[in-house]
Amino acid sequence: MLKIFKKLKKFSVMIAGVLIFVLLQTLCDLNIPSLMADIVNNGILKNNVPYVISAGIKMLIFTIGIVVFSVLSNLLSSVVSAKFSEKLRNEIFEKVENFSLDEFNKFGTASLITRSTNDVTQIQMVVLVILRMMVMAPIMTLGGIFMAIKTDAGLSWVLMIALPAIVVLVLIVLKFGGKLFASMQVKLDKVNLVMRENLTGIRVIRAFDRIDYEKARFKTANDDLTETAIKANKIMAILMPGILIILNFTTIAIVWFGAKRINIGEMQIGSLMAYIQYASLILFSFVMMSMLFVMVPRAAASAKRINEVLETETTIKEPLDLKYSNDELKGEVEFRNVSFSYSGADEPVLKNISFKASKGEVTAIIGGTGSGKSTLINLIPRFYNVTEGEILVDNVNIKDMSQHYLRNKIGIVPQKAVLFSGTIRDNIKYGKEDATDDEISNALDIAEATEFVSEMESGVDTFIAQGGKNVSGGQKQRLSIARALVRKPEIYIFDDSFSALDSKTDAKVRKSLLSVTKNSAVIIVAQKISSIINADRIIVLDEGVISGIGTHNELMKNNDVYREMASSQLREE
Incomplete structure (x- = not known):
């Protein structure tokens, strides 16, 4: 969590303002009981009306000060927490935008949404509470203890018993509640995942009549989150009543033993009233800190999850020495001994791929399901980094180009x-x-x-x-x-982009494309041989390996894999 809070340096001036206003508010708070004691002891009991008026005016000034400083500190702390959460969301968004698809898949959409919304909100709330209380509570506690002892040292033993009791209670609650709050964020991810899948896949769910199944799946995830939240809140629910019990017993003890001291003339009535107020302020500051302790475990879990995103090392980085392609070629793509494996995979998806797609030519890629066609073209815009080998655009390795420069050369129509x-x-x-x-x-x-x-x-x-x-x-x-x-663009990539078109529209689109793509390299991923039969170059992929390269007629003569696909497809058509 400290790593996250280091980002607050940008708001140091406003934070300093918050601390100053909170300090002034606390000092005003600590003067009120003392003034009240003086009014009772030196004014009311002595029937000294001018003193009562004079002290009352001072009390009124301090009260106005409390209101003004409280409003200013709350306003500034709200601005700081809101701006800080805005900064965090922007950093997360910018970081995710630079992820490769591999890193994106590692976290998952639902988790990234939760981290940039709910987790950031948790941090925002804890920053708000810390700014309002991290100065007030310690000063209130120490100042209250000092003023209470100054008012009457004989009752200090009551506070020395009450304060450790509260500390022990807070520590016990945090020990059992902290882990539950951390697990809540993970379970919230699961709820978001199920909900997102249901919303995006509602047509499939209804088509296969799986509504009851999805209801049960959501209920399981939701019940799991609810059960953990109830457990955590049950533990936290002990905290506030426990503190109030200690506070009430402390007040009773102060009144009881204070009355005895008044009877023997060792304490005045006004001092007893002030002592009760100081005790309340001290214990109230512990209540404020306990609220912070309730929020910190959950915020710490959120901070950890946010840091996981921000500290993820992106595999796709901008080169230090940028290179630009040869303007004479304008869109030539070349694969040189390219192999690629997904993160954590046992076997490479693509193995030793080498071919060239030239300007003014149509290069088609065909193969069975899972042969690596879409993976191959996702390497061209550098959505992933190649594991081995290199990809060149106009004779320059794409790793030596800026992503902006490379992707401006490409017009891609995705499969979906x-x-x-x-x-x-x-x-x-x-x-x-x-x-x-x-x-x-x-x-x-x-x-x-x-x-x-x-x-x-x-x-x-x-x-x-x-x-x-x-x-x-x-x-x-x-x-x-x-x-x-x-x-x-200089390079067109069509990833099975005509599958939803009827034959007539498909033919019209392809014919129209010929006139505008003649000065560009065109790479087409296709399922149907009939749609790429006139391609200048057809690459046949078979389980991640190039089985053959050539025209339709050449492959029909020399390539068994292509011939088998062609015989089944063309016979049907």
Whole structure:
């Protein structure tokens, strides 16, 4: 947690202001009981009205000071905690944005969402409480003890019994409650995971009539979290009543033994009243600290989880010595003896891959399910780092390029079309921020999307729901293709991007693409041989190894794997 708190240095001026205001508020608090004792002892008992008025005015000034300093300290501490949580969320977001897909998968979407929301909120709350209490409680305790002894040292033994009793109670509660709060955050991840899967997969759940099963799965995760929360809160529930019991017994003891001291003339009534107030302030400061102790274990668990994200070493780093590609080539991609293994995998997914995709040519990649096709193309934009070998774009290793420079060369249409909430225009401009209306219109024409977009009520300004839920799969694919086209990149990557299109639309899109991709390298991942039969180069993948490279006719003659796929597919068609 200290690592997280080091980030508060940026707010040191405001924190200093909070501490000053809290200190002044506490000093005002400590003067009130003393003034009240003087009013009773020197004013009321002696019937000295002017003294009562004079001391009362002082008390009023201190009370106004308490209000003013309290408001200012609360305002500043709220600003600091809110700004600090904003800074943490930004750091987490920026860190996650730089993760490779391997690191992203390590944490999981649900966990990353929890860490950047719930965990940050826990830290925000504990910072707020610390700023308000870390000065007040110690000063109130020490100042209260000093003022109480100054008021009447004969009753100090009562406080010497009460204070250790509270400390022991707090330590016992923390010992048993801390671990439970830490496990709550992990179980909250599980609830978020199940909930997210249910919301994103609701169509599949209903289609397979698995609603009852998902209800049971959510109930299990939810009950587990609830049970742990109840256990933790039961333990914490002992704390406040325990402190109040000690406080009440302390007050009774002070009144009882104080009355005896008054009877024998060793103490005045006003002093007894002040002593009771000081005892209450001391014990109240322990109550404030106990609230902090309740929050710290959970915040410590959250801080640990946030640090895990922030301290994760990203495998994809920007090179210190940036290199730029040869402008004459414009989009040539070359794999040289590339092998790749996922983190923790026993066997590499790709083994000794070597080929070249040149400008103005279509390179197709085909293979059975699990042969490594999508993994191969995910290496080109450097979503993952290769395990062995190197990938070159225009004769420069992509590890020597900045990620921004590399990815600006690439227009990728993923296997699963992803659209963002916003208008169609916003989604197309995601490919090129400054795209003109003509460029957007042209991209939609080539992607065969103009017809259905024009039929929408607002055309390109039609709102797209999150994830593109209000358009069909084929429409999503065509909009994804248009987003890549408007970029006019040097390298096009189509990862089985035509699977949701009917044969007629597929043929039209492919024909239109020929005119705009003739000056770029085009890499297509496909399941159907009929869709890549005219490719300049077809790469056949078989269990992560290149089984053959050539044209359709060459592979039909020389490659058994390709011939087997072709004979089954083309016969059916």
